[in-house]
Amino acid sequence: MPGLLRGVARTAVIAGTATAVSNRVSRRQGGRWAQQEQQQQEQQQQQQAAAAPPPPPAASPADDMTTKIDQLKQLSTLKEQGVLTETEFAEQKRRLLG
Numbered sequence: 001m002p003g004l005l006r007g008v009a010r011t012a013v014i015a016g017t018a019t020a021v022s023n024r025v026s027r028r029q030g031g032r033w034a035q036q037e038q039q040q041q042e043q044q045q046q047q048q049a050a051a052a053p054p055p056p057p058a059a060s061p062a063d064d065m066t067t068k069i070d071q072l073k074q075l076s077t078l079k080e081q082g083v084l085t086e087t088e089f090a091e092q093k094r095r096l097l098g
Contacts, residue, residue, distance in 0.1 A: 071096055
C-alpha cells in the first residue's frame with residue numbers, strides 16, 4: 001500500500017505541475033496576442049490619420065505663368081533639337097496658352 005500511495009502522490013504532483021505550467025503559458029500567450037492586437041489597432045488608426053493629407057494650396061497666378069514659361073522654353077528646345085516640327089510646336093504652344 002505505501003508504494004501505491006507514493007505512486008498516486010507522484011502522479012498528483014506531476015499533474016498539478018503540468019496544469020500550473022499550462023495555465024501560465026496560456027496566460028502569457030493571451031497577453032502577447034492582446035498586445036499584438038492593440039499594436040495593430042494603433043497602426044491602423046495612424047494609417048487612417050495619415051491617409052488623408054490636406055489638399056495642396058492652389059497655385060498663384062504668378063507661379064502658373066512661370067510654369068507656362070518654363071514649358072514654352074522646353075518646347076522651344078525640343079523644336080531646336082528637331083524633336084518637334086513647326087506644326088507640332090505651334091499645336092503644343094496653342095494648347096499650353098489656350
